[in-house]
Amino acid sequence: MPRSAARTGSPFTGLGPVFMKELSDHLSSVRMLVLTLFVIVFGALPVGFALQDLRNVVVSDPYLFLRIFTVTPERVGLSFILALNFIIPLMAIGLGFDSVNSEFNRRTLSRVLSQPIYRDALLLGKFLGGLVTLAVALVALWLIVLGSGLLLLGLPPRGVEVARGVGFLIVAIAYGGVWLAVAMLFSVIFRSTATSALCALGLWLFFFILWPMIASAITIGFAPAQVTSIDQYVAIQELGLALQRLSPGTLFSEAVVGLLNPETRTLGFMLPQQMRGAIPEAPLPLDQSLILIWPQLTGLIASMIVLFAVAYIVFQREEVRA
Amino acid sequence: MGNVIEARGLLKLYGSQRAVDAIDLDIHRGEIFGLLGPNGAGKTTTILMMLGLTEISGGSVxxxxxxxxxxxxxxxxxxxxxxxSVGFYDHMTARENLQYTARLLDIPRSQAGRRIMEALESVKLADVAGKRVATFSRGMRQRLGIAEIVMKQAEVAILDEPTSGLDPHATFELLEMIRGLRRAGVAVLLSSHLLDRVQSVCDRVALFNKGKIALMGTVVELANQVLGAGHPFLVEAQGTDVAVALRGVEGVQTVVPEGEGAWRVMADRDVRAAAAQRIVSAGGSLTRLADLQPSLEEVYTRYFQEARHAA
Structure with missing residues (x-):
């Protein structure tokens, strides 16, 4: 292979048109309609029941509004954030699983790439188009929840609750971005859209169902037969937690719990003596909560970038011919 | 004049296989150049290297x-x-597809609309501009592809198998549009394995074989190289054996029967008048005397037969 001479021209040439086309394609597609309906149904159910439960709460709660997101209603056993933990990946996969290979199968890829545009711009435009679509759907859902809370609880959220809610939205979008990058990676690797969808959904199921079991099995395997010291115990617990955190779903739920439950002081393992002096049930200020979830948020964003980079490298090497 | 495309020692390796084996190629401004050869001979790879859509393993272009x-x-x-077999976005109309390309090309909005309509008119798709591409036939899609090139105001058009899979009428129309591109000053490089169609539009051709250019030049030059210089013609006559009648006519080299009452004559100059006289005077009734244009198909078939024998 010869030395590849330096490319000239911006890698972002043509990014705008690709992004706009992807966005308008997504927003006007039937698939988007189905996904939105899906999300609303899954989101509305826990929120509706949560609101009914919350209306009966008598003790004053300074963070009543945030409870809409986090409380697990007695009748459904599914909180709003748990539902989102489950649905966001599905939406992201639905938006991304055929983004590159469908261009290939429709034979539009070589025609588009023969226009003055680098592959960089095509891939990034597609990713951003999907991410913004996802963000639009999540913001709409968030506003619906906020609005129905306003109507049914009859009191406005406080500024700090809105701020925490916005933080939650950002975490949710980053979480969606990770799964969008996963879906796009598979759409670059596999020429068949069905295979790519199957792999992305398979990975999703793996992280949701199998990974917690595998992680605890590994932890138990590493644990000594008899725990002799506190240090050993802590080490085992931390290993288990570290394994769990390889799943983006864990990062998402930890970050969301940290934001929406202001009482959360740690996302890791804590010994009773470390809790000494803490006032139980006392909420943390917003900045402290943000520091708490910072690693989770950066972890999500970093994995999104890494996955996108891998997709980019694979795409660069791919032959455009059929 | 000047060359719009110059390839020197252009090389493409897939593993150890030489898909394109150090070819030299010049395309002149304003000509239609045909890349011919069997499937897998390296035509498409050559085209993709010219567009920067696949990496070059060696040489330059x-x-x-x-x-x-x-x-x-x-x-x-x-x-x-x-x-x-170009693809367009099926859920979008012809006009919307070209609008997307226009945006990628950064054509100003004020010009884009006019250029799109003019391009669609030039390929006779103006009346279906607002229809979804999903309803288009293969021929219409190919024409839409030509419209895209017209809209782009490209200086060079590279067409990969433009007529494959088209019916004769659609092929005829498409070739007419390719000639239209040349009239507009566009240099056209087209690849094909459909020889008789290509012959009618190409100014020059290159014959690909296993990644190499086996022959290059005008169709007549190729014919002279492969079939030998000469004036072949076809005779159809009744009532006499033409092979016997033409014996002794100066310039006639071979007379080969081709079916009932038909012969194929090879001569080193135009001897048709003398041949006609000889046949009539021998008592035959001459029904046909046709000059045979050298056909690319013949060149192609003969070349590959010889290549196989040589191997």
Missing amino acids: QVLGFNPVSEPLEVKRRVGYLPD
Whole structure:
């Protein structure tokens, strides 16, 4: 292979048109309609029941509004954030699983790439188009929840609750971005859209169902037969937690719990003596909560970038011919 | 004149296989150049290297003075490409598809609408501009691909198998549009394995075989090289054996019967008048005397027969 001479021209040439086309394609597609309906149904159910439960709460709660997101209603056993933990990946996969290979199968890829545009711009435009679509759907859902809370609880959220809610939205979008990058990676690797969808959904199921079991099995395997010291115990617990955190779903739920439950002081393992002096049930200020979830948020964003980079490298090497 | 495309020792390796084996190629401004050869001979790979869509393993290529490896955007801004069985976005109309391309090309909005309509008119698709491409036939899609090149105001058009899979009428129309591109000053490079169609439009052709250019030149030059210089013609006559009648006519080299009452004559000059006289005077009734244009198909078939024998 010869030395590849330096490319000239911006890698972002043509990014705008690709992004706009992807966005308008997504927003006007039937698939988007189905996904939105899906999300609303899954989101509305826990929120509706949560609101009914919350209306009966008598003790004053300074963070009543945030409870809409986090409380697990007695009748459904599914909180709003748990539902989102489950649905966001599905939406992201639905938006991304055929983004590159469908261009290939429709034979539009070589025609588009023969226009003055680098592959960089095509891939990034597609990713951003999907991410913004996802963000639009999540913001709409968030506003619906906020609005129905306003109507049914009859009191406005406080500024700090809105701020925490916005933080939650950002975490949710980053979480969606990770799964969008996963879906796009598979759409670059596999020429068949069905295979790519199957792999992305398979990975999703793996992280949701199998990974917690595998992680605890590994932890138990590493644990000594008899725990002799506190240090050993802590080490085992931390290993288990570290394994769990390889799943983006864990990062998402930890970050969301940290934001929406202001009482959360740690996302890791804590010994009773470390809790000494803490006032139980006392909420943390917003900045402290943000520091708490910072690693989770950066972890999500970093994995999104890494996955996108891998997709980019694979795409660069791919032959455009059929 | 000047060359719009210059390839020198252009090489493409897939593993140890030489898909394109160090070819030299010049395409002149304003000509229609045909890349011919069987499937897998390296035509499409050559085209993709010219567009910077696949990596070059060795040698160099210049398109309109730009290097597709280091300056792909400059090349792609000026070169129109119609891929083999081109695809468009089915859920969008013809006009919307071209609008998307226009945005990628950064054509100002004020000009885009007019250029799109003019391009669609030039390929006779103006009346279906608002229809979804999903309803288009293969021929219409190919024409839409040509419209894209027209809209782009490309200086070079590269067409990969433009007529494959089209019915005769659609092929005829498409070839007419390709001639239209040349009239507009566009240099056209087209690849094909459909020889008789290509013969009628190409100024020059290159015959690909196993990644190499086996022959290059005008169709007549190729015919002279492969079939030998000469004036072949076809005779159909009744009532006499033409092979016998033509014996002794000066210039006639061979007379080969071709079915009932038909002969194929090879001569080193135009001897048709003398041949006609001889047949009539021998008592035969002459029904046909046709000059045979050298056909590319014949060149092709003969070349590959010889190549196989040599191997």
